[in-house]
Amino acid sequence: MTSESPATRTAITGVRVYSSGSLGAPTTVVVEDGLLSADTSIEGAVVIDGAGGTLLPGLIDTHVHARSRGHLEAAGAAGVTTLIDLGSPDLDLLHSLQNLPGLPDLRSSGHSASGPGSHFIVKMGMPVSSGVDGPSDAARFVRERKAEGSELIKILIEDPKFPGAKPLSTETVAAIVTAAHDAGLLTVAHVVSAFTLRSALDAGVDVVTHAALGGELDAETQALIAKNGTVIIPTLGMMHGIVETIGGKMMMKIVGTLVPAARMKYRFAEATVGVFHAAGNTVLVGTDSNDSHEAPFNVPFGEGLHDELARLVAAGLTPSEALDGATAKAADVFGLTDRGRIAPGLRADLVLIDGDPTTQIAVTRNITGVWIGGDRVG
Ligand SMILES: [Zn+2]
The missing domain is CATH 2.30.40.10 (Urease, subunit C, domain 1)
Incomplete structure (x- = not known):
């Protein structure tokens, strides 16, 4: 034979x-x-x-929550060849989706940091050990993630004004950033409001994700964005989906936090993109694709990335700037040199x-x- x-x-x-x-x-x-x-x-x-x-170089979606082979297949068919998973409660499932030939390369932050007893731990399946109990607990959190194979660190920053929030303090976030950098890992923070964005900036995170819907950024925050050179993954499709699904509800749950619906406007998310863009900061393409019933909106894999590209152009990026945010710039930020x-x-x-x-x-x-x-x- x-x-x-x-x-x-x-x-x-x-x-x-x-x-x-x-x-x-x-x-x-x-x-x-x-x-x-x-x-x-x-x-x-x-x-x-x-x-x-x-x-084109294969497209990189810098914010997903992949849970099935079907998610990877949908992404691949749409030209998305690399997925950055930003938060996964089930590591066995995650690892089963990695290094599969013919499917997008899935990288992940594994378990996300949040406050002890947070909604993410109580309702969304993150383990108790993902709660970070003050700055002195930060190195332990990062060490455990690195041992599990996490290639970056995701930090969930909640707004203390929202009912039920168990927020990480800015000092704790800063300690996680320091520990991550000591371990050679990039930090990405989930921010849902101007307050939490400011906390992330003060703590020195590398990347923030979600462009908040609650209002315009003050001059001090805008200056800090420019000074720090912080990268943003706005997830405009997710933010648009949230606004569209508010309906008549007074409050809206955004991945574990409550935001007064009346204040939420999609144009605020676009304006935030404009602030980062005008400052010359890197704007990356990430969809927050997921099919979780706990998520406020389900962005489709693959298709969602093309929608996000169009939304970023509508928000003021040139087509090439948007495309670079899904290719060369995304690779640079996440250290994907190949x-x-x-x-x-x-x-x-x-x-x-x-x-x-x-x-x-x-x-x-x-x-x-x-x-x-x-x-x-x-
Ligand atoms: Zn997400």
């Missing part, structure tokens, strides 16, 4: 490659053994005619589309091919 290895070379010809906001002249891109090759000869390769198409760009030696995570996304962001939906680690999946 002979087992002949299948062709491992693929050549995509006549394609324009997206790079740093512009499209190159038509060229050939070769995939070999899961990587992008410097040798662009088509000899012995399966040839894909990419004429008229645009090749992806996010199309260059020899990097992972062959690719999305082939029809059209020019630098002028019209909607064309990212016109997908004609997807490769994950060199495997064609769509």
Whole structure:
């Protein structure tokens, strides 16, 4: 019995490659053994005619809660080749979804930090040990996450004004940030209001996620955003979904915290994006995709990322800035040095589309091919 290895070379010809906001002249891109090759000869390769198409680096969704193979498949079909899971109560389930060939690469923060007895622990399945009991408990929390394989640290900051909140103090958040940085880990904080954003900024977190709906940011907060260079993952689709589902309710639960509905306006979330963008801070693309009944809104995997790109453009980013937030900039922030760009030696995570996304962001939906680690999946 002979087992002949299948062709491992693929050549995509006549394609324009997206790079740093512009499209190159038509060229050939070769995939070999899961990587992008410097040798662009088509000899012995399966040839894909990419004429008229645009090749993008595989898209990176920087905020999801993946719970099933179906979530990964939906993301992959939409050209999303890397998922950053920001908070998972069930590590066995999480680990079962990692390193699966032909599916998006799933990275995770594992269990999220919150106050002892928080809603996240009592209602949303996070373990008791994820409660951080003051600054002196921060190093223990980070050590446990690192031992479990968490690749970054997620911190849930609640607003003490909201009923039932068990918030982490700014001092505790700062201690978690210090411990995470000592361990070489990035910190991402969930913030739901101007108050919690300010707490995250004061504590020095690297990345904040969610653009709050409750009002405009004061001048001091705006100055701090610029000074710290904090990155934001606004999750505009989630914020829009929350506003749309408020209906007549007086209060709205946002992932464990209550916000007076009357004050919530989607334009405030867009304005927050504008503040970060105007300051020159990095704005990343993350959807908060989930199917949890405890979440205020269920953003779909895959499709949600294309919606988020369009929302970020509507909020003032150029199409290329939005796209960089789902490719090169996302890779840079999360330390994924093997992806996010199309260059020899990097992972062959690719999305082939029809059209020019630098002028019209909607064309990212016109997908004609997807490769994950060199495997064609769509
Ligand atoms: Zn989330």
